[in-house]
Amino acid sequence: MISRNNISKEFEDKGSSAFKYSTAEVERALQESETKFKEIFNKANDAISLWELPESGTPICTAVNDSGCATYGYSREEFAKILPADMVSDKDIGIMHDALYELKAHGDSSCEVNCISKSGKLFPVEINSHLFKMNNKNMIVSVARDLSERKDKEKAVNRAYTELNQIFECAADGMRVIDMEGNIIRVNKRFLDLLDLDKNEVLGNKCYDVFPGRACRTDYCTLRQIAAGTETVECETEKMLNDGTKLSFLITAAPLRGSDGELLGIVENFKDIVARKQIEEALRENEERYRQLVELSPDAIVVHQDGGVVFANTAAAALFGVHHTEEIIGKTVIDYIHPDHRAIAGKRIAKVLQGKTVPFNSYKAIKDDGSLLDVEVKAVPFIYRGEQAVQTVIRDISMRKRLEEERLRAGKLESLGFLAGGIAHDFNNILTVMLGNLSLARAEVDDKSDLLERLIEAEKAALQAKDLTQQLLTFAKGGSPLKSTVSVGKLIEESISLALSGARVRPDYHISADLWPVEIDAGQTTRVINNIVINAVQAMPEGGGIEVTAENVELGQDQDNILPVKAGKYIKISISDQGVGIPDSHICKVFDPYFTTKQTGSGLGLATCYSIIKNHGGYITLESQIGAGTTVYVYLPASLKVMSEMEPKREQLKEGQGKILVMDDEVSVRNVVQDMLTFLGYQVIHATEGKEAVALYEQAMAVGETFEVVLLDLTIAGGMGGRQTVENLRVIDPLVKAIVSSGYSNDPVMADYQKYGFSGIVTKPYKVEELSDVINQVISKPVNL
DSSP states (O other): OOOHHHHHHHHHHHOGGGGGSOHHHHHHHHHHHHHHHHHHHHHOSSEEEEEEOOSSSOOEEEEEOHHHHHHHOOOHHHHHHOOGGGGBOGGGHHHHHHHHHHHHHHSEEEEEEEEEOTTOOEEEEEEEEEEEEETTEEEEEEEEEEOHHHHHHHHHHHHHHHHHHHHHHHOSSEEEEEETTSBEEEEOHHHHHHHTOOGGGTTTSBHHHHSOOTTTTSTTOHHHHHHTTOSOEEEEEEEEOTTSOEEEEEEEEEEEEOTTOOEEEEEEEEEEOHHHHHHHHHHHHHHHHHHHHHHHOSSEEEEEETTEEEEEOHHHHHHHTOSSGGGTTTSOGGGGBOGGGHHHHHHHHHHHHTTOOOOOEEEEEEOTTSOEEEEEEEEEEEEETTEEEEEEEEEEOHHHHHHHHHHHHHHHHHHHHHHHHHHHHHHHHHHHHHHHHHHHHHHHSOTTOTHHHHHHHHHHHHHHHHHHHHHHHTTSTTOOOOOEEEOHHHHHHHHHHHHTTTOSEEEEEEEOTTOOOEEEOHHHHHHHHHHHHHHHHHHOTTOEEEEEEEEEEEEOSSTTOOSSSOSEEEEEEEEEOOSOOOOHHHHTTTTSTTOOSSTTOOSOHHHHHHHHHHHTTOEEEEEEETTTEEEEEEEEEBOOSOOOOOOOOOOSOOOOOSEEEEEOSOHHHHHHHHHHHHHHTOEEEEESSHHHHHHHHHHHHHTTOOOSEEEEESOOTTSOOHHHHHHHHHHHOTTOOEEEEESOOOSGGGTSGGGGTOSEEEESSOOHHHHHHHHHHHHHSOOOO
């Protein structure tokens, strides 16, 4: 503090000039100065204190301002008693002693220590001290500034810098900082790792040397763009490493500014987009594959959006019968649905747009030419070009429908077959007895006898019954046609000519001259043609014409072949009439057994045709239009075998001699066969089943006798049948000549008898002429070993 003695001393030093002021004025000036000093002293923000420094001992506080009391929490009286060391933390005592030593040596000192307030609070302060003389005493003026706020700010700044530094160094992307001269002044570890560089190769070097690119030193350079005022610059670039690795980056550049807003440089973020590029490429490939799949899909695929079709694949154009997909664009899927199904189809599409799942649904569709087809439709929600749409897959199930109808029809025929086979077998045994006896009676009656005509009529009736059983046998499960390779053209003409006998219908033939041969059962095929022609005649009660076409066709495996048959060569027979036509509701039933619209019809005609053609590996179908007529199409597989001549049946008797072994479990059949063979000149030995027949054959061989022929019934109830019997006989005598006989063609032996060791076949019922002809052929031919 300033005392009057000090002021007096100052005046003495300045001389008499100081006495120009009066004593009162001086006193007043001193008081004002002291008042101002106290005001400034006490209102100072820093803690200011005066300490007397004795020659020995510790400083003694003589004055302290208000901030000092507030900072340390002591009163002025307590300050006068406290020691400086009491206000400093133990760890900073040494710093305080060093500052006091410096103060004594140089008159000034400065230090930072952690002080302790009266309450025990530890806080940092900066102490600046000055040593001076007052009233011949060593005095210290000490200014202590509380650094708590500054330290907190420094800590916050340091923490922020540390966090930013960690963010910069630990960033997932590579980062570099470039100054306005293009020098790289900082990079993070990720940047170095990405480019396989060392920090020394980067820092201080020009950006365009470390990472050269096409935009470098052009107006497209990120540094130049930001210097020109652009706030953010993005670009993609690539770099090839020394090992050949190709890198792709998305660079995002932003300005680096000082606290005053001055542009100091730029910060560039290098995002590795190799994976993204690979994903994009994979997506492009997937999109291309999807496009190819959609285009190659056999199903029609259309995208429906905003009330119309916006995309359609090639299959859709083919399905709806248009030349280009553009012809579908703009229309609606509903336009191609049959009117009877449009309401339900519209409701289901509405459900799809609501996000609901809708299963496959079947509809009738309308092609561009107005024809109908069966389709299966599946619609799903779909995003097309960023907007909600419906993707619809439309599958042509016409073939499947046909196959389902075929399976259903086959099931019906199979059921009929079980019944038909058993009836026909038993009936044929009865007919064998009847027809055999009638043929014998006719052979024994004089040509001028009145009985001859009655016998001929009875024989015709028996043969008609035989034809009926043959129709039944076509339904029997496993029934196989007795095939031979022929040209079908002549057979068609002969069959139609016979069927049209007496009718007011004329045929118009278009039969190709170079028809491929076919392997068919001529009798069954004739029956098919007869049934078709009879139906045509009945459809034209006033007469008319039928057009008959036969041609070679090849059916492939593409969509054009919608027939349920194997690909290959076929003979296509078309028979068209000019009749009343068949209603659509009946077309799917015409081949079903017992279906008929005629009061006197049996419903077996077309069903028989279907069964026969199916057993030949072919297909029969038809198309019809009310008032325009019906066309029936028959497809028969072409054969590579050499055609056999169709020899006319010979009805004359061929007598013979020798022994014949007959095996049959029906007594009446054995008796009539014995009568027929005896009539022909043969001696007959009977057997009821296979074991007996083998035993009789062995006995004959034992005494040196032989059988000219063995006639074996194929099916023996409860005993060994013909197939097993001939196997045993061939073991005994490889040269045995066996004829198989049966009234039931459900066994493959009847279709390929030679394969099973037989030399001939005679189908029940048969006449004596047929039996004599077969026996004569077998006896005259050598045995195939």
